[in-house]
Amino acid sequence: xxxxxxxxxxxxxxxxxxxxxxxxxxxxxxxxxxxxxxxxxxxxxxxxxxxxxxxxxxxxxxxxxxxxxxxxxxxxxxxxxxxxxxxxxxxxxxxxxxxxxxxxxxxxxxxxxxxxx
Amino acid sequence: xxxxxxxxxxxxxxxxxxxxxxxxxxxxxxxxxxxxxxxxxxxxxxxxxxxxxxxxxxxxxxxxxxxxxxxxxxxxxxxxxxxxxxxxxxxxxxxxxxxxxxxxxxxxxxxxxxxxx
Numbered sequence: 657x658x659x660x661x662x663x664x665x666x667x668x669x670x671x672x673x674x675x676x677x678x679x680x681x682x683x684x685x686x687x688x689x690x691x692x693x694x695x696x697x698x699x700x701x702x703x704x705x706x707x708x709x710x711x712x713x714x715x716x717x718x719x720x721x722x723x724x725x726x727x728x729x730x731x732x733x734x735x736x737x738x739x740x741x742x743x744x745x746x747x748x749x750x751x752x753x754x755x756x757x758x759x760x761x762x763x764x765x766x767x768x769x770x771x772x773x
Numbered sequence: 774x775x776x777x778x779x780x781x782x783x784x785x786x787x788x789x790x791x792x793x794x795x796x797x798x799x800x801x802x803x804x805x806x807x808x809x810x811x812x813x814x815x816x817x818x819x820x821x822x823x824x825x826x827x828x829x830x831x832x833x834x835x836x837x838x839x840x841x842x843x844x845x846x847x848x849x850x851x852x853x854x855x856x857x858x859x860x861x862x863x864x865x866x867x868x869x870x871x872x873x874x875x876x877x878x879x880x881x882x883x884x885x886x887x888x889x890x
Binding site for chain 2: 659665689691697698700704712715745749760762763764765766767769
């Protein structure tokens with residue numbers, strides 16, 4: 657079974673440019689999460705999809721970030737325009753929606769290392 | 774206030790010995806979940822172990838065990854018989870209820886473990 661895949665693994669862009677990150681969750685997983693780790697800091701929650709709907713986007717830093725999950729399969733996270741402070745590792749995670757939400761195990765991808773110069 | 778605290782930025786352990794990675798948490802929710810993830814140099818986040826707030830016994834998964842002390846709000850990870858492949862970043866995380874009853878993970882800053890041969 658394929659795991660959570662993220663593309664690209666690395667992206668180097670200039671300030672002001674646009675970057676789109678992609679996440680393919682594990683097949684059949686309704687829940688999809690985006691997290692990011694800015695250099696030297698904790699991994700922070702960005703948002704949560706249930707199928708194609710945004711369940712919780714309270715962690716999105718500002719309106720330069722746009723996440724979509726058309727059709728409830730893969731998701732994209734677009735940063736436009738990118739700023740220096742957006743540099744970090746962006747993780748995607750997915751899980752199967754079950755009855756025991758508190759112990760729901762998240763499967764993470766390898767992340768996208770974004771560098772904004 | 775920081776909700777997940779990992780006070781050890783780096784740890785060394787001799788191969789075949791046991792090591793304890795510290796984690797303390799803060800929450801007022803009586804129902805919560807605690808997780809440990811491993812991040813090797815390849816980047817992916819690997820689930821290791823889970824402890825529910827109502828679980829009576831400490832969680833164990835192979836060489837991993839969780840020393841759960843609820844009154845002290847600590848959830849330390851114990852790795853027995855360390856192996857060279859255990860060298861990685863280790864993150865403690867807590868499941869917190871978000872908007873619309875969704876759950877999101879709150880991560881600590883991580884501990885880098887290096888196993889010496």
